[in-house]
Amino acid sequence: MKKIQKINRRKFLQYSAFGAVAVSFPGITNSMSSNWKGTATADFHPDVEIELNMRAVKIPILDGPQTLVWKITGDVLSGPKDTVVNLVDNYLAPILNFRKGQKVRIFLRNYLPAQSILHWHGLHVPAKMDGNPMYAIDQGETFVYEFEILNRAGTYFYHSHTHGVTAKQVYSGLAGMLIVRDREEQALGLPTGEYDLPLVLQDRSFDQQNQLHYSNHMMQRMRGFLGEQIFVNGRPDFVMPVASTAYRFRVLNGSNSRIYKLGWGRSFPITVIGTDGGLLEKPVKVPYLMVAPGERYDIWVDFSGRKADDQITLKSLPFEGGSMMGMMGGMGRMGGMGGMGMGGMMGRRGGMGGRMGMGMMGGSLPLGGDYPLMRFKITKQVSQKAVLPSKLSTINKFREQDADNVGNARRITLSMRHMSALLNGRSYRMHDIRADEIMPLNSKQLISFNNGYYGGHGMSMPHPMHMHGEQFQIIERKVNPRFESTYETVSQGLVSQGWQDTVLVMPGEEVSIVKPFNDFTGIFMYHCHNLEHEDMGMMRDLLVK
Numbered sequence: 332m333k334k335i336q337k338i339n340r341r342k343f344l345q346y347s348a349f350g351a352v353a354v355s356f357p358g359i360t361n362s363m364s365s366n367w368k369g370t371a372t373a374d375f376h377p378d379v380e381i382e383l384n385m386r387a388v389k390i391p392i393l394d395g396p397q398t399l400v401w402k403i404t405g406d407v408l409s410g411p412k413d414t415v416v417n418l419v420d421n422y423l424a425p426i427l428n429f430r431k432g433q434k435v436r437i438f439l440r441n442y443l444p445a446q447s448i449l450h451w452h453g454l455h456v457p458a459k460m461d462g463n464p465m466y467a468i469d470q471g472e473t474f475v476y477e478f479e480i481l482n483r484a485g486t487y488f489y490h491s492h493t494h495g496v497t498a499k500q501v502y503s504g505l506a507g508m509l510i511v512r513d514r515e516e517q518a519l520g521l522p523t524g525e526y527d528l529p530l531v532l533q534d535r536s537f538d539q540q541n542q543l544h545y546s547n548h549m550m551q552r553m554r555g556f557l558g559e560q561i562f563v564n565g566r567p568d569f570v571m572p573v574a575s576t577a578y579r580f581r582v583l584n585g586s587n588s589r590i591y592k593l594g595w596g597r598s599f600p601i602t603v604i605g606t607d608g609g610l611l612e613k614p615v616k617v618p619y620l621m622v623a624p625g626e627r628y629d630i631w632v633d634f635s636g637r638k639a640d641d642q643i644t645l646k647s648l649p650f651e652g653g654s655m656m657g658m659m660g661g662m663g664r665m666g667g668m669g670g671m672g673m674g675g676m677m678g679r680r681g682g683m684g685g686r687m688g689m690g691m692m693g694g695s696l697p698l699g700g701d702y703p704l705m706r707f708k709i710t711k712q713v714s715q716k717a718v719l720p721s722k723l724s725t726i727n728k729f730r731e732q733d734a735d736n737v738g739n740a741r742r743i744t745l746s747m748r749h750m751s752a753l754l755n756g757r758s759y760r761m762h763d764i765r766a767d768e769i770m771p772l773n774s775k776q777l778i779s780f781n782n783g784y785y786g787g788h789g790m791s792m793p794h795p796m797h798m799h800g801e802q803f804q805i806i807e808r809k810v811n812p813r814f815e816s817t818y819e820t821v822s823q824g825l826v827s828q829g830w831q832d833t834v835l836v837m838p839g840e841e842v843s844i845v846k847p848f849n850d851f852t853g854i855f856m857y858h859c860h861n862l863e864h865e866d867m868g869m870m871r872d873l874l875v876k
């Protein structure tokens with residue numbers, strides 16, 4: 332099975348190097364021809380050229396023995412030197428800095444003892460540049476990406492997207508932040524330089540030898556892998572030294588399955604200025620912020636008035652619907668455990684913490700529990716007063732009527748049963764595109780993700796649904812009354828005003844979006860960004876034509 336796939340793919344590489352059509356399956360031959368090649372094309376004139384190398388290396392993460400990780404490092408071959416910011420002694424991939432309108436060429440070189448491919452999560456690029464698993468390269472091979480940055484300024488994400496092993500590869504280190512900047516945003520005078528910083532949230536578990544522990548047995552596959560320790564920007568017990576002024580933090584949830592309910596230990600709100608696809612129209616204040624795997628939120632945090640040595644803790648606050656109890660569907664409030672759920676129960680018992688709970692219940696950090704993520708420490712007093720603009724951008728707001736299929740939404744039903752996670756009852760298969768998965772080019776589609784809203788049986792879990800390609804807008808969220816009490820623990824932290832490429836769909840919820848399919852034909856994916864669910868098959872291809 333694996334072998335056959337490999338041969339097909341090799342054939343494809345061979346043929347396409349000659350510009351010929353490699354794989355024949357109906358309807359998508361056009362999208363497979365011409366400009367994708369294993370080498371750079373002569374008629375593409377890049378503004379910036381970089382090289383990214385994927386290698387297995389040992390780095391110091393914890394005290395004691397070094398940790399084997401899968402590390403991406405990069406070099407700028409031509410163009411602005413700050414395009415690639417390598418993170419030394421860190422498993423995270425380099426931060427990539429691009430500008431809107433730039434033409435980018437990336438040589439991805441695989442020195443790993445495995446196949447791999449990188450996907451540019453949130454970027455609107457041609458299908459052949461999107462890092463679909465069918466383009467995975469072997470050890471020693473190079474994939475050449477060429478595309479233009481069409482996206483607005485914002486915080487994006489790139490990571491491995493390799494068939495069946497995305498979760499493991501991302502966990503091992505194949506993921507990083509990608510930032511796009513543009514003139515519009517620059518004109519706002521938002522915090523820049525040392526006041527514009529990433530916050531990459533992840534969870535990891537280690538064995539006694541300081542090696543990354545990952546498992547995907549039945550339990551992890553159904554619920555997702557949870558690490559025992561929180562890592563921020565690749566560091567455990569992270570303390571960020573800050574000055575007493577305003578910051579723009581780019582929050583990226585790069586965890587496999589962990590959902591965060593960001594909040595301050597004290598009761599002041601979180602000011603959100605951007606979502607997956609860039610700035611909001613105006614800042615939005617929420618009492619807490621739900622951040623699901625794959626999502627990004629830019630937040631504005633003003634430390635002015637804080638005294639030297641003040642410490643501020645950023646926490647994940649308790650919520651329901653993500654735990655085992657939530658999985659049973661509408662039973663979150665059963666047996667007088669309301670407001671606490673399995674998360675609180677496990678946390679209080681504590682006994683599940685050790686190795687036994689590792690990756691099962693999330694150890695001492697159950698999903699939906701109450702735990703610190705990191706601390707900020709005021710180390711510098713500055714007098715400069717930063718002002719948050721009341722208007723950030725203009726968003727052309729979609730309404731349901733703007734969709735070409737208004738009144739006839741494409742419904743995608745999320746389900747988990749018989750030890751599998753499905754989209755419209757289907758599992759991922761390469762080259763298996765059904766009629767309802769064909770999107771007309773240059774159309775806007777109304778799509779609704781239904782996670783048990785209409786009832787039904789089986790388990791119900793939160794699913795962060797992601798669609799490749801252009802950013803979409805959330806039109807409506809509806810929750811089945813049976814799930815209301817669970818939903819109430821997260822609803823005020825769901826920001827629906829901006830451009831998104833990933834949306835958290837809670838148990839009992841139906842979320843409708845309008846998504847444009849402009850510019851590029853070919854195959855794009857949609858899937859749950861709980862990476863264990865994705866690898867289990869909760870992923871499908873779409874064909875734009």
Ligand code: C2O
Pocket residue numbers: 450452488490492625797799856858860
């Ligand atoms: Cu971030 Cu298809 O993935």
Ligand code: CU
Pocket residue numbers: 450451452453797798799800
């Ligand atoms: Cu993506």
Ligand code: CU
Pocket residue numbers: 752793794795859860861864865869
């Ligand atoms: Cu899922």
